[in-house]
Amino acid sequence: MSRKKTFVKELTELEISNLEEGYKYGPSPDFRNRCQMILLSYRGFEVKAITSALGVCAHTVYANIKGWKTHGLPSLIRRPGQGRKPTLRADNEQHVQATRKAVKKYPQDSSQILRELEEMLDIEPIHERTLRRFLKKWATSGSASADG
Missing domain, CATH: 1.10.10 (Arc Repressor Mutant, subunit A)
Structure with a gap:
């Protein structure tokens, strides 16, 4: 049994322009990559094609599409504290x-x-x-x- 096809089906003109601007001028490579994922999905590319084009795993694409559907553009921005915590801290x-x-x-x-x-x-x-x-x-x- 295969997985249900997941796409971003509808985007407003404002969302498209925000994603394109984020893809071109976004603050971090992660954010630009995520914007590109959503745009490719909207343009009809399957998850497998997106994974090979961007060099990410399918789980990453599905998670970003799900985040986009629930929270929109803010879900594509990396939040503070998402990395590995330091072993030694200068403030400890x-x-x-x-x-x-x-x-x-x-x-x-x-x-x-x-x-x-x-x-x-x-x-x-x-x-x-x-x-x-x-x-x-x-x-x-x-x-x-x-x-x-």
């Missing part, structure tokens, strides 16, 4: 204190700092690049110079 005082202690204890050995943080914070293993990014954020926020 516990992370800052643990990092400060580990850096003081092992100032030149990042692998030891990583092990120390994993033990102290009881978190999943951290990659060295993650630690480096965190230390950069921490240093630019002004917290690194404060002695604790």
Whole structure:
């Protein structure tokens, strides 16, 4: 049994112009891609054709069409907090204190700092690049110079 064909059947002139403008001048590649999905669906392209043209999976196309039908243009915009959450946060005082202690204890050995943080914070293993990014954020926020 095959899936029911899903299309965007009706769009007003305003919606078409908004989608075309979003596709051409949208703020992010995701948004432009999603606008293009809706336009292609409206023009009669099947989901399989859209997936091969845009390099996305069918689930993505179905989800965006469903979002468009229920919420319109705002559903195509990525909302804050949709990405992966950081393992270490510069605004988390516990992370800052643990990092400060580990850096003081092992100032030149990042692998030891990583092990120390994993033990102290009881978190999943951290990659060295993650630690480096965190230390950069921490240093630019002004917290690194404060002695604790």
